[in-house]
Amino acid sequence: MGKHRKAVPSVASSAISSAISSRMTSAAPSRASSPRPAIKPFRFFDLPAELRIRVYEQLLCTRKPLDLDPSNYRLVHPRLSIFLVSRRMYEEAYQIFYGQTIRLFPHPYHGKFFNTKKPLLQRLPVKYREVITSIELLLGPGWHKPPRCHNVLPALGLRDCISLRTLKIWVDCDPTDSIFNGFRGPNATEDTYVWFCVDMLHGILEQVPSMETVQIDHDERVKKQSPLTAALKRKxxxxxxRFGWGPCRNAIKDKDVVDIPGLEKAMASMGISNVNEPPRVVEILA
Structure with a gap:
């Protein structure tokens, strides 16, 4: 049997295949992407100071006072990454962050921090204390046995708060109410916690001469003229x-104050004279 010879492509077929491949290659998009125009960095510090402050507030400020909270790692820590951008941004941003309201003593809901030895203010460096403008004092929780950290000793660092202007007091409950009878503990009277709070307020105002305004707010269960709020107001x-009531207090309608216009309408419907009308003198002739 004769050996089979391999088919040798002709010159014409080779030319046709090379032409087709060249057309397909030219029609297909090139893998090498064209160079994109360089994106210029945004010149943030060219903005006016007012706009930069507004940006910092949107990034750093929280809806509630700064406190020792287990959720800080998730809610607060990511915001602080802006401090690492540059030295200039850090110098501008930290004043905005620590310029928001800081809770003086931890909230009882944060169990492990409520009885801490060092509140947030005491843990902050002096540099950060100097830019604090507002603090919140929470009264009521732990009234039967206040934690040891609830004191205004010099170690707390209040004297370093040279920019502090506003003190916000939130009264969660007033232990002078009769509902707390039997729960005050031995050697405790109705006024024990009241004097404790008044002494604490006295220490704050004495150590912070720059304080200008004290705002008292309270829960709707606390009366406006309760012994605790009245004692704080006197101090x-x-x-x-400067004294003022908080937004929650202003939103609560006093239940112990008589609505005079409503009373006048009710008396008028019954044919009774106005409560502000002076009494009439009737002369009786014998």
Whole structure:
């Protein structure tokens, strides 16, 4: 049998195949992408100071006061990455972050921090204390046995708060109410916790001469003229500080105040004279 010879491509077929492949190659998009125009960095510090402050507030400020909270790692820690951008941004940003309201003593809901030895203010360096402008004092929780950290000793660092202007007091409950009878513990009276809070307020106002305004707010279960709020208000007036009620207090309608216009309408419907009308003198002739 004769050997089979391999088919040798002709010159014409080779030319046709090379032409087709060259057309397909030219029609297909090139893998090498064209160079994109370089994106210029945004010149943040060219913005006016007012706009930069607004940006910092949107990034750093939280909806609630800064406190020792287990959720800080998730809610607060990511915000602080802006401090690492540059030295100039750090110098501008930290004043905004620590310029928001800071809770003086931990909230009882944060169990492991409520009885801590060092509150947040005491843990901060002096540099950060100097830019604090507002603090919140929470009263009521732990009234039967206040934690040891609830004191205003010099170690707390209040004297370093040279920019502090506003003190916000939130009264969660007033132990002078009769509902707390039998729960005050031995050697404790109705006024024990009241004097404890007044002494604490006295220490704050004494150590922070830059304080201008004291705002008292409370839960709807606490009366506006309760012994605790009244004693705190007197202490504020004693130091000649500006006093005001908080937004929650203003939103609550006093239940112990008589609505005079409504009373007048009710008396008028019954044919009774106005409560503000002076009494009439009727002369009886014998």
């Amino acid at each position: 504020v007036e004693e130091f000649h500080k």
